[in-house]
Amino acid sequence: MRANGPLDAETILSATEDVLRRYGPAKATVVDVGKELGVSHAAVYKHFPSKAALRDAVSRRWLNRDRDALAAIASDTEIPPPRRLRSWLVALLAAKRAKAHDEPELFAAYQLLVTGNSAAAIDHVADLLGQLEAVLADGMADGSFRRADPAETARAVFTATTRFHHPGLAGSWTQPGIEHELDVVCALLLDGLR
């Protein structure tokens, strides 16, 4: 139940996260969110036109929590671009794995968005690609990486590391040796970028 005050989008999103944590994405309903807030589901629909829009917004907010930590690595020009690329990929795996492990219901909600090609999932990937592109462009500028189209190269690196960030493969992120696996793939990719 919320504290008194006007019902804003942020309050609804926090309540939706709680409801998703409790019931999981298959069972959680907008009525549950309304109950959590002590309002009707119609009041929720005033802010989010559909259950899909609400799910999209809650996943977007949840995904953005990692985005800023990753962006800080991507833009840290103190670290040489090859080492920065590797750190970023290691941090991406760590962040995704923590999300899958610590908040399985919210992760499951996100998996549904990915399967459905939702705007939240597409924008999240675009965000990550933008960060990667910045690291690659820095490396091309300072001569650590061979000159090429940074956007296309970012997509190639992201695709080549699918095993370490695609939500459909989350079940295998706790396998022993996955860090070493990422290390070997990074070394091969860095050799290709030089």
Add this chain to the structure above:
Amino acid sequence: MRANGPLDAETILSATEDVLRRYGPAKATVVDVGKELGVSHAAVYKHFPSKAALRDAVSRRWLNRDRDALAAIASDTEIPPPRRLRSWLVALLAAKRAKAHDEPELFAAYQLLVTGNSAAAIDHVADLLGQLEAVLADGMADGSFRRADPAETARAVFTATTRFHHPGLAGSWTQPGIEHELDVVCALLLDGLR
């Protein structure tokens, strides 16, 4: 219903494939396989000790149909190793996509094996890694690829192409542009191997 004759493992596996195609892996039972053959399920259990063993054997046979075509590419020493590596990866995607599209029920049975880390799935990956390793070793021997541990390099290349062969990602293999995506990843990997 089978023609008369002794009940052998091969006959049971063909019947199991038919039953899986008809009912899918969630619903197909050993009793269905027995009915298909006009025998009791006990007769089936004489050849395969459990439903899991039967499912493993049928997937193994089904997967091996592609293995030989891929092995022919991997061992074709007329093709220079870099081009051979690329052809092999393109053929792998084509074979996996055809299986997912043409035989969705058998593909679903295979997905269950992968999720369960079954021996059939592990052996299939080991087969593919062995083929990749042979191409890489040829390339290291003739100077097309830099010298490194061929087995570890094979694993790195296989991991970096997860997006194009992991059964958990089959839903995205029909996306337009996937061939171009593979092409760009191949180019990056080949640059890393040289």
